[in-house]
Amino acid sequence: MDKRKIANAVIVNLSRVLVGVVFVFSGFSKAVDPLGTVYKFQDYLAALGLGNTIPDALLLLCAVALSTVELAMGVFTLLAIWRRKTSKAVLALMAVMLLLSVWIYAADPVQDCGCFGDALVLANRDTLIKNIILTACAIVLARYPLSMPRMLGKNIQWMTVHITVAGSIVLSGWCLYDLPVVDFRPYHVGADIRQGMIVPEDAEQPEFETVFIMEKDGRREEFSLENYPDSTWTFIDSRTTVVKQGYVPPIHDFSITTSDGADITDDVLSYKGYTFLLIAPFLEKADDSNFGEIDQIYEFADDNAHRFYCLTSSGEKAVGHWRDITGAEYPFCFTDGTTLKTIVRSNPGLLLLKDGRIIGKWSHNLLPSLERLSGMIKTEK
Known part of the structure; x- marks a missing residue:
């Protein structure tokens, strides 16, 4: 050859x-x-x-x-x-x-x-x-x-x-x-949400460029900060653009707000006990076929002094409708819809946190039994 x-x-x-x-x-x-x-x-x-x-x-x-x-x-x-x-x-x-x-x-x-x-x-x-x-x-x-x-x-x-x-x-x-068999997102089981939100001190910072629109004698021109003109020019407008993206932490848009506007993100993530998060990005489209199992898990959490919140991006009207059709008694909080869709590919889905770390994650189609939850919690202790 x-x-x-x-x-x-x-x-x-x-x-x-x-x-x-x-x-x-x-x-x-x-x-x-x-x-x-x-x-x-x-x-x-x-x-x-x-x-x-x-x-x-x-x-x-x-x-x-x-x-x-x-x-x-x-x-x-x-x-x-x-x-x-x-x-x-x-x-x-x-x-x-x-x-x-x-x-x-x-x-x-x-x-x-x-x-x-x-x-x-x-x-x-x-x-x-x-x-x-x-x-x-x-x-x-x-x-x-x-x-x-x-x-x-x-x-x-x-x-x-x-x-x-x-x-x-x-x-x-x-x-x-169920859920993705391989979870490539920052909210996988074992992930520490607080750690994922940290920006290192030596992280690269974003760079911005500001352009100033100035006018003189009916003529408009654009100037940068370096060649800003003298006082004979009149300021008209400005625009700022990102010329270089800085470091963005894996988790940069996670927050939890109560119905009265209080931010409880730090409180939830720093809680040393167990917190159940029912993730429902859009309650209007959420599957309510397994609400009985969800209610049982809420009662389990309540009986054992564990926290339980439902996170959604839907408004009060949708929350009220969900309560009417499911009899939900758990508290509702609000989180960005895109963030919730990223956290779990199920509407609704369930997370179990301990000290800000995800130790369990389930689709509404395959929710864990109370026996399994009890075993997980005993093992974590």
Whole structure:
């Protein structure tokens, strides 16, 4: 084999591995968190002025489909399954992703593209660079698909195709019913919320640039602080922009406010005992089918002198309606809706805290039994 053929084979297979690994990682990170992908779709729609125009059920279907396609394309590329069709499909998908990344880099409609869910957050510039590289690799694969050596026989290929597609769908379904099997967010079990909110003393600070709009003799000009004009100019307006982002702690938007406006965040996070937090981002959309189990857990907490709060972003009207239909007697507090959606991918979901640390986290579909809670609390003591 001459040097040219060797070089061609090396380039093709390096491209195959790079594209395959990235697609598998991207698909898996979305498959374990389908609701997170739905929330990212909603961010894009809001940026386009199309918020609330597409039903959540359809967005969820699209989220599962996207994760399945990405995971399948990654596996098919790595194992060289259906080489011609797969390489063309990957190139078509990367062409769309590249155009999307150019838009978000130029217009900056969202801070994170959501390519890898919460597993890996990339700046828009980094996303564009990544997609340029992957598109170049996809072009190589589409140009030389048969240079990818088959890893499996045809019979096993069909089995692999079915297992990959079905496995991805089942994984998404389970994570939707319960919670993500891998939690990439800062509110995972074992996380200390207070520690996640700390900004180190030597942390990089944000940099701002202020532009002053001044007028003289009917003529307006813009000046920076360094070349601010003399007193013969009249101040009209100013604008300040962030030119460099500083350090942002993993948890930077967590707060708890009571119905009378009191901030009890520090009190809740510093409490040495046990605190149950029922997380219901939007009570209007919350599933009330398991309210009986929730009430039992509240009574368990009350009987054992543990704290119990329901955190929501809904207003008093929705809180009153929830109380009417469930008979809830626990206190309600208010937290930002985006924060609550980040904490737990369930509406409602349940957290158990001790001294600000998350020691338990459940979907409303699989709430813990009172015996299990008693055992957990005894173990923690």
